Amino acid sequence: MQQQSLNLFHIPFKEIFTRIKEEMPTYEYDYGKHIIKLKDDNHEVIGFLRLPLHLVIDDSLKIIDDDNLVLYLSIESGNAAIVVMEGKQMIYHTTFSAYMTRKKQGFSQIKYLKKKGKSRAGSRVRLAETIEFFENINTTLTTLFEDYDIARIALSCNTTLIPYLHQSKVPCPFEKKDDRLYKIPLHIPQSNFTNLEATVKKLMAPVLFYIEEHEGAFKGFTHKS
Known part of the structure; x- marks a missing residue:
């Protein structure tokens, strides 16, 4: 299974989280890895969203702070x-x-x-x-x-x-x-x-990773509303 990635720097965080809540059957925030696991109807992980560390959220994807x-x-x-x-x-x-x-x-x-x-x-x-x-x-x-x-x-x-x-x-x-x-x-x-500075800059943007065969589930992230 080939993994694809999509940089979502152009989409506001609140909009990204709204799309996740509306379009993904289930999701789970992992604090240690600072990612949101995206799951299908069978609760199988089909992708994840890597978040920048300066952004603080809770399990319900509510933004607590963006100046960490x-x-x-x-x-x-x-x-x-x-x-x-x-x-x-x-x-x-x-x-x-x-x-x-x-x-x-x-x-x-x-x-x-x-x-x-x-x-x-x-x-x-x-x-x-x-x-x-x-x-x-x-x-x-x-x-x-x-x-x-x-x-x-x-x-x-x-x-x-x-x-x-x-x-x-x-x-x-x-x-x-x-x-x-x-x-x-x-x-x-x-x-x-x-x-290190170059790495920090790369980590500043949210990046979506997903399994290629499930690409259809992530179409909503490919354009800005």
Whole structure:
């Protein structure tokens, strides 16, 4: 089954939700993934609407707020970026870098130590950089969480790096299973400001995803009333 997508940036949110209520047999809002699951008469999911994080709704699709405060965090070996958005306005951004990758092999010091367990001088330098890298990230995060009332945390981070974020000497200001966490559903080629900003812009628009064979059920979304 092939999945299709449709950007609904041109349709006001209230109109989108009205169409869902009128045209879809059943629907269900998923807070964690911040999507509305769209179901057929048999309660089978035939599509979903991905919502921008700055928009807050309840289970009945009532708009609570459209100016949510969201922190976007992208981390990879040696690079990280943070962007804070208030609604559609960027109010903060910064980046981090560290010498964590072995140049010849091209993989991170963390993965290298797990495979080889080496402790040569170069490895120790990279490990020290790794520790400082996550301490710097958490120091900045702590300040941001103190200064702003962060409503959602959008994260893009390899699973091998998550423990280093949460086991740093400088505590991470949110838990691994924080209710506010949102896994960024787009691939970020490199964790720098340019790529994270581009990702945030893409996530600003509501996007409809549906199974091609059920395209007829979504005709109402292809034009503006």
